[in-house]
Amino acid sequence: MSVTRQEVLRKIPSVDQILLWPRVQELNKEYSHSFLVKAIRETLNQLREEIIGRDERELEGIRLDNDFFLDEIESRLVSQKQPSLKAAINATGIVLHTNLGRAPLSGEALEQILNVGKGYSTLEIDVRTGERGSRYQHVESLLCQLTGAEGAMVVNNNAAAVLLALGTLAKGKEVIISRGQLVEIGGSFRVPEVMEQSGAKLVEVGATNKTYLQDYERAINDQTGLLLLVHTSNYRILGFTAEVELPELVELGKKHNLPVLDDLGSGVLLDLGEFNLGDEPTVANRIKTGVDVVTFSGDKLLGGPQAGIIVGKAQYIQAMKKHPLTRALRIDKFSLAALEATLRAYLEPEKALKELPLWQMLSLPLPELEKKAKKLAQGLRKVVGSLGTVTIEKGFSKAGGGSLPLQEFPTCLVIFGPEEGKVEDWAAKLRRNNPPIFTRISKDKIILDPRTLGKNDYSAIYQAFKTFGGEQK
Numbered sequence: 076m077s078v079t080r081q082e083v084l085r086k087i088p089s090v091d092q093i094l095l096w097p098r099v100q101e102l103n104k105e106y107s108h109s110f111l112v113k114a115i116r117e118t119l120n121q122l123r124e125e126i127i128g129r130d131e132r133e134l135e136g137i138r139l140d141n142d143f144f145l146d147e148i149e150s151r152l153v154s155q156k157q158p159s160l161k162a163a164i165n166a167t168g169i170v171l172h173t174n175l176g177r178a179p180l181s182g183e184a185l186e187q188i189l190n191v192g193k194g195y196s197t198l199e200i201d202v203r204t205g206e207r208g209s210r211y212q213h214v215e216s217l218l219c220q221l222t223g224a225e226g227a228m229v230v231n232n233n234a235a236a237v238l239l240a241l242g243t244l245a246k247g248k249e250v251i252i253s254r255g256q257l258v259e260i261g262g263s264f265r266v267p268e269v270m271e272q273s274g275a276k277l278v279e280v281g282a283t284n285k286t287y288l289q290d291y292e293r294a295i296n297d298q299t300g301l302l303l304l305v306h307t308s309n310y311r312i313l314g315f316t317a318e319v320e321l322p323e324l325v326e327l328g329k330k331h332n333l334p335v336l337d338d339l340g341s342g343v344l345l346d347l348g349e350f351n352l353g354d355e356p357t358v359a360n361r362i363k364t365g366v367d368v369v370t371f372s373g374d375k376l377l378g379g380p381q382a383g384i385i386v387g388k389a390q391y392i393q394a395m396k397k398h399p400l401t402r403a404l405r406i407d408k409f410s411l412a413a414l415e416a417t418l419r420a421y422l423e424p425e426k427a428l429k430e431l432p433l434w435q436m437l438s439l440p441l442p443e444l445e446k447k448a449k450k451l452a453q454g455l456r457k458v459v460g461s462l463g464t465v466t467i468e469k470g471f472s473k474a475g476g477g478s479l480p481l482q483e484f485p486t487c488l489v490i491f492g493p494e495e496g497k498v499e500d501w502a503a504k505l506r507r508n509n510p511p512i513f514t515r516i517s518k519d520k521i522i523l524d525p526r527t528l529g530k531n532d533y534s535a536i537y538q539a540f541k542t543f544g545g546e547q548k
């Protein structure tokens with residue numbers, strides 16, 4: 076019989092004893108007393124639980140020395156002060172990675188967030204009259220200028236924009252939508268369910284792969300309130316398909332005196348054809364069809380902050396601004412500040428291409444990506460040594476975020492094949508690095524795409540591989 080559980084538990088110092096240790100007295104100066112006491116208490120509780128949970132025969136090995144307690148308490152204090160939402164390194168080559176925060180912001184957008192956030196701002200005040208203004212005043216005329224629309228407003232995100240548009244234009248009425256479009260957006264996020272929260276009733280017409288104008292027309296009755304088109308941006312049903320195009324739907328809406336809503340998802344303000352970046356319709360082209368309302372995201376192909384942008388006929392925009400839901404869905408001042416700066420960049424399209432990280436990354440030419448890949452491979456080879464192979468291969472990046480689904484952007488990939496350790500372990504360690512590093516994994520290889528890497532990311536990646544390489548040895 077060695078030690079009993081009771082004996083081990085009795086050896087644990089009390090909170091008051093620990094508070095007298097010199098190093099803890101130091102910590103008491105650095106952290107507030109109650110925060111420190113809480114950390115000590117939690118450390119001791121965790122240890123007690125571990126002792127109670129262990130088999131008695133395994134209690135010998137348990138550490139109860141002062142250094143152990145100090146380390147535990149300190150790391151608890153430090154980790155509680157660490158942010159959970161961290162800046163991360165995106166080596167996936169997916170430019171609009173929804174789980175990694177979609178579009179990185181331009182320098183000007185960031186500056187505006189800082190400017191507006193550190194003090195007061197003209198958020199809802201009219202500087203000419205000193206009277207109450209509208210937060211939309213900062214972006215409305217910009218949006219009208221950039222899209223040709225009569226009116227504009229912005230809300231929290233595009234899901235909110237669609238909710239508000241339906242709630243305003245079709246509450247208690249039927250909304251006709253093609254089945255193929257509804258199926259498509261039903262995948263990862265339940266937009267159809269969000270839509271029904273508006274009080275509108277979705278009426279699906281057509282088949283998954285084919286919907287004709289007659290399908291819409293046949294479904295119209297005196298309960299119908301709106302015709303809805305959802306841009307098929309998550310993926311595209313290819314091949315044997317038919318969808319009604321916006322101009323035809325607008326025509327049908329006019330004939331039956333019904334508003335038409337175009338959920339564009341990823342709104343583009345630049346003519347991408349001009350830059351060889353795909354064939355996404357621009358918002359301006361949609362507005363030109365005479366459609367009543369168009370909604371799109373601020374953080375997809377606009378390259379700005381999370382936001383839902385609504386543009387269209389003045390009477391409808393006016394009605395939406397007055398809708399009670401608007402108060403619940405409103406955009407916050409930081410997003411608004413960043414959105415305004417992002418939109419201003421588009422006043423000069425060449426500038427938008429240069430200044431917005433989204434377009435910088437998407438338009439990177441292959442020779443430049445090759446250069447970056449070579450640099451990355453070289454740096455990696457130095458730190459991984461015999462732990463794995465580093466090679467370069469041609470491949471493709473993706474726009475991501477449900478945007479430009481068919482567009483593949485040629486890139487140069489750096490491939491790490493570990494000789495030591497499993498590929499999942501390497502990837503997990505990279506993820507848990509500070510800053511966290513996200514890569515692609517394919518079979519037994521880790522793939523890094525330099526397209527989405529910033530200047531400072533390279534040294535952080537080398538450091539991480541070096542650290543984990545050291546642990547593997």
Ligand SMILES: *Cc1c(COP(=O)(O)O)cnc(C)c1O
Binds near residue numbers: 338
């Ligand atoms: C992305 C998307 C949405 C949702 O937009 P959020 O800004 O993420 O809320 C809705 N509809 C379509 C067609 C989309 O592509």
